[in-house]
Amino acid sequence: MPMSRSRFEKFKQVLRQRQHDMTVVTDQVHKAQNISAMIRTADAVGIPEVHMVKPVRGHLVYHNTAGGSGRFVSTRVHPDIQTALDTVRGKGMRLLAAAWSDNAVSYRDMDYTQPFALVMGAEKYGLSETAMEAADAHLTIPMIGMVESYNVSVAAAIILQEAMHQRMRSGHYDLPDPTDAASRKQLFRWAQP
Amino acid sequence: MPMSRSRFEKFKQVLRQRQHDMTVVTDQVHKAQNISAMIRTADAVGIPEVHMVKPVRGHLVYHNTAGGSGRFVSTRVHPDIQTALDTVRGKGMRLLAAAWSDNAVSYRDMDYTQPFALVMGAEKYGLSETAMEAADAHLTIPMIGMVESYNVSVAAAIILQEAMHQRMRSGHYDLPDPTDAASRKQLFRWAQP
Ligand SMILES: C[S@@+](CC[C@H](N)C(=O)[O-])C[C@H]1O[C@@H](n2cnc3c(N)ncnc32)[C@H](O)[C@@H]1O
Ligand SMILES: C[S@@+](CC[C@H](N)C(=O)[O-])C[C@H]1O[C@@H](n2cnc3c(N)ncnc32)[C@H](O)[C@@H]1O
Numbered sequence: 547m548p549m550s551r552s553r554f555e556k557f558k559q560v561l562r563q564r565q566h567d568m569t570v571v572t573d574q575v576h577k578a579q580n581i582s583a584m585i586r587t588a589d590a591v592g593i594p595e596v597h598m599v600k601p602v603r604g605h606l607v608y609h610n611t612a613g614g615s616g617r618f619v620s621t622r623v624h625p626d627i628q629t630a631l632d633t634v635r636g637k638g639m640r641l642l643a644a645a646w647s648d649n650a651v652s653y654r655d656m657d658y659t660q661p662f663a664l665v666m667g668a669e670k671y672g673l674s675e676t677a678m679e680a681a682d683a684h685l686t687i688p689m690i691g692m693v694e695s696y697n698v699s700v701a702a703a704i705i706l707q708e709a710m711h712q713r714m715r716s717g718h719y720d721l722p723d724p725t726d727a728a729s730r731k732q733l734f735r736w737a738q739p
Numbered sequence: 740m741p742m743s744r745s746r747f748e749k750f751k752q753v754l755r756q757r758q759h760d761m762t763v764v765t766d767q768v769h770k771a772q773n774i775s776a777m778i779r780t781a782d783a784v785g786i787p788e789v790h791m792v793k794p795v796r797g798h799l800v801y802h803n804t805a806g807g808s809g810r811f812v813s814t815r816v817h818p819d820i821q822t823a824l825d826t827v828r829g830k831g832m833r834l835l836a837a838a839w840s841d842n843a844v845s846y847r848d849m850d851y852t853q854p855f856a857l858v859m860g861a862e863k864y865g866l867s868e869t870a871m872e873a874a875d876a877h878l879t880i881p882m883i884g885m886v887e888s889y890n891v892s893v894a895a896a897i898i899l900q901e902a903m904h905q906r907m908r909s910g911h912y913d914l915p916d917p918t919d920a921a922s923r924k925q926l927f928r929w930a931q932p
Binding site: 556557560563579582583586587588589590591592617618619654687688689690691692693696697699700703704707710711714719 | 779781811812882886890
């Protein structure tokens with residue numbers, strides 16, 4: 547069955563709005579459903595690639611159950627957090643760690659129109675010391691209940707939705723069709739049955 | 740071990756900030772991790788009670804894995820959506836359904852300082868016709884990727900976080916200590932070891 551024109555147009559539209567200066571790094575997050583939900587959210591806000599660090603205890607149980615989004619968001623697994631952070635820093639991204647600390651700022655007070663990598667901590671242990679120290683800023687989401695944290699995929703989505711909101715307002719998603727070789731290659735890959 | 744003073748103060752503070760005119764209704768959502776994450780989010784934004792409708796197919800697999808929040812958020816299971824909606828309407832809440840439709844509004848354009856119940860659809864089938872039609876408004880969260888929806892607990896959190904933001908700004912969380920009998924009873928229950 548040949549691909550419909552409208553699906554092809556959708557691919558082009560989605561590729562056009564991908565934000566190459568925005569990513570997520572997961573610091574030993576290990577539950578499949580959390581990883582899947584984060585990849586699905588990444589797709590929804592236009593993140594083309596997600597970086598994951600393998601848990602030291604247990605293993606990364608990630609299957610492609612992200613509502614099919616696994617096909618549309620690339621994933622890179624790193625052996626340790628330092629390598630992951632070096633990689634995204636190398637692309638000019640600031641490191642924004644979702645974490646509580648004395649100098650944390652409320653997530654709505656951050657400017658997400660600049661390049662950034664959102665670093666998320668593990669379900670049980672939170673962020674590593676390495677990530678806490680390397681971060682350019684710590685972001686917190688207010689909570690007024692008894693429980694001390696949000697589910698990690700929920701926390702990531704709240705912050706990324708704010709980032710998307712800011713980028714919509716500033717016109718980041720209204721860009722011309724991508725004409726570079728990488729985008730054409732991606733379009734070709736997605737269009738494969 | 741007697742309960743520490745600071746924990747008791749925390750209970751009082753949390754109870755004081757509970758928003759009795761704000762709730763969530765789940766319309767046949769059935770996955771345990773989604774229900775748990777929503778209860779945890781409810782606790783975080785100050786929702787005292789969540790309403791759930793049993794799935795017709797399959798069953799509600801909810802165990803208390805919501806990071807302990809199950810103890811601090813009451814849950815009510817209803818036999819069908821009509822009963823659930825009647826219940827929250829009876830408490831004077833508007834019905835806000837998270838759903839796409841021709842007259843949906845973007846979730847940030849809604850006023851959440853008024854009493855409301857946020858109605859969330861099932862993982863696979865979305866919202867029932869009954870809920871769609873009964874709703875006073877349909878809310879959508881923008882998405883610009885290939886996937887058609889967010890995970891349900893992620894979608895709920897994004898909307899509830901906006902509600903919390905608006906209510907913080909308008910002083911809804913700065914209320915005097917609760918002195919009514921119901922609050923005293925709740926405080927007593929929580930304080931039990
Ligand atoms: C379940 S939490 C980790 C809880 C862990 N016990 C701790 O103390 O860090 C998983 C991750 O979600 C993010 N997170 C959860 N709630 C958050 C909040 N209110 N503000 C900022 N980040 C949050 C953080 O990245 C955290 O490391
Ligand atoms: C996984 S979605 C359901 C998808 C289902 N296939 C459908 O077409 O409705 C589960 C629920 O999350 C909520 N939801 C998910 N993404 C949303 C969005 N972008 N805007 C509003 N609600 C959303 C809706 O309540 C939806 O019924």
